[in-house]
Amino acid sequence: MQIEISDDPARLDIALIHRFLTEESTWGRGMPLATLQKAVAHSLCFGAYHDGSQVGFARVISDRATYAYLADVFTLPDYRGRGISRLLMDAVQAHPDLQRLRRFTLVSSTARELYAKYGWTALAKPELHMERHLPDIYLKD
Incomplete structure (x- = not known):
């Protein structure tokens, strides 16, 4: 099976991504389509394609100089x-705009072994990191 990875935003199947995130992921339930569209527009996105149809996705939020956050990675x-x-990870790691970043983070409960193969580790100093986590934000409205 031949899979093509592309960072061309025009190729993304937004309806497929939205359906997966809102119906099958644990992190995107209830996300409004407009929220996803805005997130994609302001991120570096990667699609995985088989015979022209999208079968996977990864999104990187970054200033493309010092920091990046990997999000919304999935395969159908x-x-x-x-x-x-x-x-997808090979493409993310090789992308020219994501080289020499001081910090590149992610959150994963299901694919930690995959990310470890690419050099990802647990936070060196978790006591320094903070978050505002609103897990039900999409369900309010």
Whole structure:
């Protein structure tokens, strides 16, 4: 099976991404379409494609100089176990705008082994990191 990875935003299937995030992910439930559209417009996004149809996604939020955050990585269920997440990560790690970043973070409860293969580790000093976490923000309105 041939998989193509692209960072061309015009190729993204926003409806597919929205459906996956709101119906199948644990982190995007209830996200309004307009919120996703804005997030994609302000991020560096990667799509994985099989025969022209999108089968995977990854999004990087970054200033493209010092910091980045990896988010919304997924492969559609029918395509899992075929190395697509690795191809997405290869593309993210190789992207010219994401080189020489001082810090690149992510949050994952399901794919920590994958990210470890790319040099990701637990926070060196978690006591320094803080967050404002509003897990139900999309469900209010």
